[in-house]
Amino acid sequence: xxxxxxxxxxxxxxxxxxxxxxxxxxxxxxxxxxxxxxSTVGYGGSQMEEGGTMQRGGAHSTMKISLNKFPxxxxxxxPEVYLLTKSVAKGNDKLPIYAGEVGxxxxxxxxxxxxxxxxxxxxxxxxxxxxxxxxxxxxxxTNRPVNHRYKHFDWLYERLVEKFACALPIPCxxxxxxxxxxxxxxxxxxxxxxxxxxSRMCRHPVISNSEVLQLFLNYRDExxxxxxxxxxxxxxxxxxxIFSTIDPELPELxxxxxxxxxxxxxxxxxxxxxxxxxxxxVGHLHWKxxxxxxxxxxxxxxxxxxxxxxxxNTSAYxxxxxxxxxxTYEEIAELVAGQPKKDxxxxxxxxxxxxxxxxxxxxTIAVHKAAxxxxxxxxxxVTMNKISQQDKHIMEKNLSTMSYALQAEMNHxxxxxxxxxxxxxxxxxxxxxxxxxxxAEKLKxxxxxxxxx
Amino acid sequence: xxxxxxxxxxxxxxxxxxxxxxxxxxxxxxxxxxxxxxSTVGYGGSQMEEGGTMQRGGAHSTMKISLNKFPxxxxxxxPEVYLLTKSVAKGNDKLPIYAGEVGxxxxxxxxxxxxxxxxxxxxxxxxxxxxxxxxxxxxxxTNRPVNHRYKHFDWLYERLVEKFACALPIPCxxxxxxxxxxxxxxxxxxxxxxxxxxSRMCRHPVISNSEVLQLFLNYRDExxxxxxxxxxxxxxxxxxxIFSTIDPELPELxxxxxxxxxxxxxxxxxxxxxxxxxxxxVGHLHWKxxxxxxxxxxxxxxxxxxxxxxxxNTSAYxxxxxxxxxxTYEEIAELVAGQPKKDxxxxxxxxxxxxxxxxxxxxTIAVHKAAxxxxxxxxxxVTMNKISQQDKHIMEKNLSTMSYALQAEMNHxxxxxxxxxxxxxxxxxxxxxxxxxxxAEKLKxxxxxxxxx
Numbered sequence: 001x002x003x004x005x006x007x008x009x010x011x012x013x014x015x016x017x018x019x020x021x022x023x024x025x026x027x028x029x030x031x032x033x034x035x036x037x038x039s040t041v042g043y044g045g046s047q048m049e050e051g052g053t054m055q056r057g058g059a060h061s062t063m064k065i066s067l068n069k070f071p072x073x074x075x076x077x078x079p080e081v082y083l084l085t086k087s088v089a090k091g092n093d094k095l096p097i098y099a100g101e102v103g104x105x106x107x108x109x110x111x112x113x114x115x116x117x118x119x120x121x122x123x124x125x126x127x128x129x130x131x132x133x134x135x136x137x138x139x140x141x142t143n144r145p146v147n148h149r150y151k152h153f154d155w156l157y158e159r160l161v162e163k164f165a166c167a168l169p170i171p172c173x174x175x176x177x178x179x180x181x182x183x184x185x186x187x188x189x190x191x192x193x194x195x196x197x198x199s200r201m202c203r204h205p206v207i208s209n210s211e212v213l214q215l216f217l218n219y220r221d222e223x224x225x226x227x228x229x230x231x232x233x234x235x236x237x238x239x240x241x242i243f244s245t246i247d248p249e250l251p252e253l254x255x256x257x258x259x260x261x262x263x264x265x266x267x268x269x270x271x272x273x274x275x276x277x278x279x280x281x282v283g284h285l286h287w288k289x290x291x292x293x294x295x296x297x298x299x300x301x302x303x304x305x306x307x308x309x310x311x312x313n314t315s316a317y318x319x320x321x322x323x324x325x326x327x328t329y330e331e332i333a334e335l336v337a338g339q340p341k342k343d344x345x346x347x348x349x350x351x352x353x354x355x356x357x358x359x360x361x362x363x364t365i366a367v368h369k370a371a372x373x374x375x376x377x378x379x380x381x382v383t384m385n386k387i388s389q390q391d392k393h394i395m396e397k398n399l400s401t402m403s404y405a406l407q408a409e410m411n412h413x414x415x416x417x418x419x420x421x422x423x424x425x426x427x428x429x430x431x432x433x434x435x436x437x438x439x440a441e442k443l444k445x446x447x448x449x450x451x452x453x
Numbered sequence: 454x455x456x457x458x459x460x461x462x463x464x465x466x467x468x469x470x471x472x473x474x475x476x477x478x479x480x481x482x483x484x485x486x487x488x489x490x491x492s493t494v495g496y497g498g499s500q501m502e503e504g505g506t507m508q509r510g511g512a513h514s515t516m517k518i519s520l521n522k523f524p525x526x527x528x529x530x531x532p533e534v535y536l537l538t539k540s541v542a543k544g545n546d547k548l549p550i551y552a553g554e555v556g557x558x559x560x561x562x563x564x565x566x567x568x569x570x571x572x573x574x575x576x577x578x579x580x581x582x583x584x585x586x587x588x589x590x591x592x593x594x595t596n597r598p599v600n601h602r603y604k605h606f607d608w609l610y611e612r613l614v615e616k617f618a619c620a621l622p623i624p625c626x627x628x629x630x631x632x633x634x635x636x637x638x639x640x641x642x643x644x645x646x647x648x649x650x651x652s653r654m655c656r657h658p659v660i661s662n663s664e665v666l667q668l669f670l671n672y673r674d675e676x677x678x679x680x681x682x683x684x685x686x687x688x689x690x691x692x693x694x695i696f697s698t699i700d701p702e703l704p705e706l707x708x709x710x711x712x713x714x715x716x717x718x719x720x721x722x723x724x725x726x727x728x729x730x731x732x733x734x735v736g737h738l739h740w741k742x743x744x745x746x747x748x749x750x751x752x753x754x755x756x757x758x759x760x761x762x763x764x765x766n767t768s769a770y771x772x773x774x775x776x777x778x779x780x781t782y783e784e785i786a787e788l789v790a791g792q793p794k795k796d797x798x799x800x801x802x803x804x805x806x807x808x809x810x811x812x813x814x815x816x817t818i819a820v821h822k823a824a825x826x827x828x829x830x831x832x833x834x835v836t837m838n839k840i841s842q843q844d845k846h847i848m849e850k851n852l853s854t855m856s857y858a859l860q861a862e863m864n865h866x867x868x869x870x871x872x873x874x875x876x877x878x879x880x881x882x883x884x885x886x887x888x889x890x891x892x893a894e895k896l897k898x899x900x901x902x903x904x905x906x
């Protein structure tokens with residue numbers, strides 16, 4: 001219950017029944033991003049189990065828990081359903097893999113899809129009692145903006161996990177946050193992160209081509225959106241079944257080669273995950289040092305010089321230069337404290353994104369491990385007459401297909417990783433150079449006030 | 454007892470009677486700087502009391518305690534002895550004060566005295582059982598080096614305090630340190646500080662001209678030195694009597710003017726003392742931060758980049774540039790940790806010297822305060838027939854002389870202070886500019902390895 005009393009104040013009743021005045025903005029913060037989730041079609045439980053769909057933990061797993069229908073959500077989906085599948089999807093549903101310069105690669109579109117997430121607007125419903133932020137997303141293909149709330153992104157994320165997560169790491173969305181959601185700083189940060197997430201999805205040759213992403217970016221009206229949602233939620237090629245749509249135009253790999261590749265990627269993603277976390281940890285420390293004790297210390301140095309200058313100026317020999325030096329160190333204090341936002345921020349954001357991405361690999365890779373183990377059992381199963389020799393060949397062929405999918409994905413990962421870290425380090429070092437040069441310049445100016453004696 | 458057993462080891466007996474092997478160098482560290490102090494002529498107790506000689510506390514007071522014969526050593530010398538003195542020293546003993554551009558000034562010599570303290574050498578006596586460090590001091594006047602041990606400096610300091618401390622702040626010598634006296638770092642540091650102390654004494658127009666400093670710098674042989682020492686120790690113009698040698702060729706000041714000057718200098722020296730201590734405190738903090746957590750953090754950043762680079766290099770796409778960036782941050786870590794020695798060291802040393810100097814002012818200034826109070830009593834004493842009207846005039850004239858001495862000394866202090874802090878800040882800022890420029894340069898080089906994509 002609320003009753004607007006004017007001047008931005010509202011009479012409201014809290015959960016204990018007390019009535020009092022609260023700021024209007026405050027009330028609005030009690031909205032839930034997923035408020036109207038119940039009115040749409042629910043998650044198709046049975047089909048997900050059948051297809052071995054995976055719900056993700058990853059870096060921001062806490063966010064998903066409330067939505068998760070499957071308590072044992074990090075249990076590895078069973079690849080058996082797929083391993084014994086003979087038929088392969090045809091036509092548009094086919095996901096080809098080619099031999100690229102660096103090894104097996106996905107088919108990349110001629111024009112890379114991308115989009116701009118911008119213009120966050122406050123919307124409201126239920127006569128203003130519930131409010132939310134709506135973002136404008138403009139794809140480079142149509143150049144026509146569509147609007148989406150956070151919960152729509154979340155819906156898209158759920159669909160992508162269901163459909164692709166056995167083969168592709170689908171990074172989590174930026175954390176959902178309930179309090180302070182309408183603070184400008186937070187909205188800006190979330191938009192930046194949603195932009196990063198959307199760009200990563202758009203840049204992916206398989207995801208960019210998916211019906212669900214196309215729907216998200218291109219729907220023309222509410223009707224098309226609702227119908228598209230319903231269709232996507234009924235998609236049967238989800239979970240491990242995604243592998244049956246993959247068509248590598250490459251010679252079959254034997255299980256030994258598959259296992260070797262698996263080991264390599266497993267090792268790499270684990271090591272990179274550790275290194276990224278190490279960098280994030282020291283980055284966090286450094287951020288706190290710059291905005292905390294270092295800023296304080298440079299301010300103190302500045303103050304000490306200025307105080308000494310004040311004392312000198314009580315004598316018959318006043319001088320402004322020591323005071324100017326003190327002010328320079330106070331300026332340096334602010335430069336030091338402001339620098340992390342200028343360079344470390346992007347380094348942290350990118351590495352946080354990679355932490356999220358790398359957090360998905362253990363689950364994706366576990367599906368491959370389970371498939372390798374199944375194929376290892378095949379000989380025994382043939383002897384026991386549980387499967388035929390032909391079944392065994394199908395299993396090995398399908399395992400080879402899975403491996404090509406992993407290889408194509410890893411090559412995609414590396415190409416992004418090389419691009420991202422190159423851009424990141426370049427940007428970081430450029431800003432660091434500017435930072436140190438600015439300080440040197442300021443000190444030179446302060447030095448210029450002293451005359452050689 | 455010691456017994457050299459070879460290879461740098463010595464058999465020694467400690468104070469509890471235990472016998473064992475100790476390094477030869479270690480044994481030598483048990484020498485005492487003042488070991489042969491007792492064999493020279495003792496301090497003239499009676500004449501010092503009579504003259505109101507002052508023993509100093511100051512910054513390094515702990516050093517003096519064992520030598521101090523007067524428990525109440527910070528008790529202000531009584532200026533009464535001087536205030537009623539009619540005669541003034543004649544000829545060479547006269548210390549004139551002139552009207553300079555900035556006010557009353559001491560008579561400065563045409564060529565400024567200075568000396569170089571260098572070439573510390575280990576000497577020994579008592580068949581090598583006791584050893585010491587001997588420094589070579591070369592004055593710019595004779596260019597002929599003389600040798601002195603720390604205890605000789607200490608003797609000089611004692612004489613200067615006795616003779617001048619009521620009128621001039623005589624800064625303490627660098628701390629005497631018993632353990633580790635022969636470590637190279639320590640010897641270098643003490644030499645640097647003895648140099649600073651000697652230069653300050655040489656630069657002083659009154660001290661530089663004193664017989665005792667001339668003896669210290671110019672003695673030709675052991676005999677001349679011993680005779681000179683004996684003479685200096687018998688000097689009668691010590692304590693407040695020094696004022697009777699001062700001859701201001703300036704109009705007499707009335708007690709009101711004297712008090713005003715006194716208040717101003719008292720205020721200034723106290724404020725500067727506080728500011729210098731504040732600067733030392735933050736300098737100390739900053740030093741610890743640079744050589745401690747900051748170095749560690751830049752190393753960690755460097756390591757994190759290098760580790761990430763190692764992981765990247767296990768992929769099919771190796772690259773050296775991120776490793777180079779990591780190495781750059783490790784280099785920056787060492788630059789950061791090494792910088793305080795390059796710039797903050799001189800800032801700290803100079804301010805430490807000033808802290809010592811400023812620590813002498815309260816005692817010097819207290820003599821003036823006591824004199825002002827005595828003169829304030831004069832009217833009453835005349836009424837009581839304790840002193841004559843003429844005595845009162847003499848007291849006022851002598852108080853004026855004391856004030857001129859203080860003014861000349863403060864003007865000398867300011868001229869040194871302006872020179873020292875100008876030089877100090879210039880040097881500090883130059884080194885700081887170099888530091889930040891070097892880092893920027895290194896980062897630019899690291900940046901150069903990345904290609905724009």
